[in-house]
Amino acid sequence: MSEHDEIFTTEDPATAEPLATAATATTGEPAEAAASAAPATPTAAPTPTAASPAPTSNPADPAFQPHYGKRKKEIQHVDPDDEGAWATPPALAEKISESDARSAALAHSGWHAIKTREEQADQLSHAIAQGRDAFGFELKTELPNGTDNNGKQGLGQGGRRHGRTGVIHTPHGDIHTPAFVPVATQATMKGVLPEQIRGLGAQCMLSNAFHLNERPGPELIDKAGGLAAFENWDGPTYTDSGGFQVLSLGAGFKKTLAMDVTGLKDDDVIAEGKTRHAFVDEDGVTFHSPLSGKKERFSAEISMQIQHQLGADIMFAFDELTTLMNTRRYQEASVERTFRWAKRCVAEHHKLTQERSDKPYQALFGVVQGANYEDLRRRAASQIASLDFDGFGLGGAFEKRIMGEICAWICDELPENKPRHVLGIAAVDDIFAAVENGGDTFDCVAPARVGRNGAIYTHDGRYNVLRARFTDDFRPLEVGCDCYTCQHYSRAYVHHVLKCKEMTGSTLATIHNERFFVRLLDEIRDSIDGGWFYELRDETLARFYRNGSKG
Numbered sequence: 001m002s003e004h005d006e007i008f009t010t011e012d013p014a015t016a017e018p019l020a021t022a023a024t025a026t027t028g029e030p031a032e033a034a035a036s037a038a039p040a041t042p043t044a045a046p047t048p049t050a051a052s053p054a055p056t057s058n059p060a061d062p063a064f065q066p067h068y069g070k071r072k073k074e075i076q077h078v079d080p081d082d083e084g085a086w087a088t089p090p091a092l093a094e095k096i097s098e099s100d101a102r103s104a105a106l107a108h109s110g111w112h113a114i115k116t117r118e119e120q121a122d123q124l125s126h127a128i129a130q131g132r133d134a135f136g137f138e139l140k141t142e143l144p145n146g147t148d149n150n151g152k153q154g155l156g157q158g159g160r161r162h163g164r165t166g167v168i169h170t171p172h173g174d175i176h177t178p179a180f181v182p183v184a185t186q187a188t189m190k191g192v193l194p195e196q197i198r199g200l201g202a203q204c205m206l207s208n209a210f211h212l213n214e215r216p217g218p219e220l221i222d223k224a225g226g227l228a229a230f231e232n233w234d235g236p237t238y239t240d241s242g243g244f245q246v247l248s249l250g251a252g253f254k255k256t257l258a259m260d261v262t263g264l265k266d267d268d269v270i271a272e273g274k275t276r277h278a279f280v281d282e283d284g285v286t287f288h289s290p291l292s293g294k295k296e297r298f299s300a301e302i303s304m305q306i307q308h309q310l311g312a313d314i315m316f317a318f319d320e321l322t323t324l325m326n327t328r329r330y331q332e333a334s335v336e337r338t339f340r341w342a343k344r345c346v347a348e349h350h351k352l353t354q355e356r357s358d359k360p361y362q363a364l365f366g367v368v369q370g371a372n373y374e375d376l377r378r379r380a381a382s383q384i385a386s387l388d389f390d391g392f393g394l395g396g397a398f399e400k401r402i403m404g405e406i407c408a409w410i411c412d413e414l415p416e417n418k419p420r421h422v423l424g425i426a427a428v429d430d431i432f433a434a435v436e437n438g439g440d441t442f443d444c445v446a447p448a449r450v451g452r453n454g455a456i457y458t459h460d461g462r463y464n465v466l467r468a469r470f471t472d473d474f475r476p477l478e479v480g481c482d483c484y485t486c487q488h489y490s491r492a493y494v495h496h497v498l499k500c501k502e503m504t505g506s507t508l509a510t511i512h513n514e515r516f517f518v519r520l521l522d523e524i525r526d527s528i529d530g531g532w533f534y535e536l537r538d539e540t541l542a543r544f545y546r547n548g549s550k551g
C-alpha cells in the first residue's frame with residue numbers, strides 16, 4: 001500500500017481500505033489500532049492551510065505540496081483466470097517456475113523447519129557466547145551497473161545500482177535477502193498462527209514497540225524470554241521503535257506534528273474533527289495513551305529500554321517522522337533532531353547491551369529521514385552512517401514516483417556491508433524499485449489488512465473475492481498458487497466465510513496474500529543471483545498492472 005494520496009476507494013465497503021501511504025511510510029499499524037482490532041476508520045485527507053505556498057510538481061522545490069485528490073471510482077478489470085491474455089516468455093517462465101518450486105520447498109522444510117525448544121535454547125546460548133558477532137550481513141550478488149533492458153542507467157551516483165542479495169545473520173537465525181517481513185504488530189498477525197507464517201515461507205516477523213509497551217508491557221515479554229519465545233516464533237524478529245505510532249497520535253489516523261501548540265502554523269495540519277494527541281520537543285514526544293488516556297512519554301532512551309526488554313534481533317532507533325505536508329524548514333530541523341536522537345539511542349543501546357550481556361545481541365538500525373529532498377536525504381544518510389549502527393532503516397515520507405531515487409540517494413551514502421530495511425511498503429512496483437536501489441528487507445501490513453477485506457493479490461493484479469461472481473467459483477484464489485489456502489480451499493468458500501465475517505476468512509485470505517509477497521521476494525532474490533532480475537521485473541510489473549490494478 002503505497003499511494004501517496006491519503007484517500008480511500010469507497011465505492012464498495014468491502015474493498016474500502018485505509019491507505020498506509022508511502023507518504024507516511026509506516027511500519028506496523030497506527031497507534032489507534034492499539035485500542036481496537038477493527039480496521040482504522042477512514043478520515044478526511046488533510047487539507048493544506050491557506051497559508052501554504054502554491055503547489056509545484058517539483059519535490060525539491062520548497063513550495064512543493066503533494067496532491068491530495070479524491071480518486072475517481074475505480075473499476076477492477078482484473079480477471080485472475082484470464083491466462084490467455086498474458087504469455088510469459090518460455091525461458092523466463094521456466095526460471096520463475098524453478099524459483100517457485102525452490103521457494104515452496106523452502107517454505108515447507110529445510111531452514112523453515114520449526115525447531116524444538118531445546119534446539120532454540122542451544123542456538124541462543126551459542127549466540128550469547130558469540131556476543132556482537134552473532135549479528136552480521138553477508139553480501140552475495142550485486143546487480144550489475146550500466147543500462148538495464150530498457151536502456152536505463154542506475155539511479156545512484158555514476159549510474160550505480162545498489163540492489164543485491166545477501167544473508168543477515170541474527171541470534172535467532174538467518175534472513176536471506178531481499179526478503180519480505182510480515183508484520184505481527186501486537187506479537188501476532190491477526191488470525192494467523194506463527195506456524196502458519198512459517199509454513200508460508202516467511203523468514204522473520206516485525207512487531208511494534210509502541211503497541212507492546214501499551215500491553216502486555218515490555219517487562220512481561222522480557223520475563224517470557226523475549227519476543228520470539230513469547231509468541232512461539234523460532235526465527236528472527238524486528239521491533240519498530242514506536243516513533244511512527246506515537247507521532248501518528250497527532251491527528252487521529254494520520255499524524256501531524258508541531259513543536260508546540262502555538263508555533264509553526266504551516267506544519268500544524270490536523271484532519272478535520274481530530275484533536276492533536278502528540279507533541280514533539282527536543283527531548284522526545286509527549287502523548288496521550290489511546291488505551292488509558294493518560295499522558296505518556298517516549299524518548300530515545302525510553303524506546304531503547306523498551307526494545308531491549310522486548311528482545312527482538314533487530315531494533316530501530318527512535319526517530320521523528322514527518323509528512324510530505326511539513327515545510328522544508330521543519331524537515332531540516334527534524335533531520336537534525338533525528339540525528340541527535342540517534343546519538344542518544346546508540347549511547348543507551350551500548351549501555352543496555354553491557355548491562356544485559358546474558359542476553360543474545362540485539363542489532364540496532366538507524367533511521368534515515370529527509371522526505372523528498374535529495375540534499376536532506378544524503379545528509380541524513382551520511383549522518384546516520386557515521387554512528388555505530390548495525391544496519392539502517394529507510395523511513396519517513398516517500399513519494400511513490402521517486403521512491404527508487406530516494407533509495408538510491410540514501411544507499412549512495414551508506415556502507416555496503418550493513419543491511420537496509422525499507423519501512424512500510426508493499427506495492428509490487430515499489431518493491432521492485434526499492435530492491436533495485438538497495439533495499440534488503442521490506443515490511444507492510446497491507447497484504448494482511450486488505451486480505452481481511454477480501455482483496456486478493458495474484459500475478460494478474462488484485463481482485464476482490466467478495467464480489468458476487470465468486471459465490472460459486474470453486475477454483476483456488478489464484479490458479480497455480482502453492483499456498484495452503486489455494487491447496488485446500490476455493491474462492492467460493494473464502495467468499496462465504498469472509499461474508500459471514502468468520503475469522504477463518506481473514507486467516508485464509510491473509511495466508512495467500514502473505515505467501516504472494518514472500519514468494520515474490522524469493523523470486524526476486526533468485527533473479528538477482530541468476531542474472532535475470534530485469535526480465536522478472538518487466539514481466540511481473542507489466543502483467544500485474546496491465547488492467548490498472550491497485551497494489
Ligand SMILES: [Zn+2]
Nearest residue numbers: 481483486512
Ligand atoms: Zn494462494
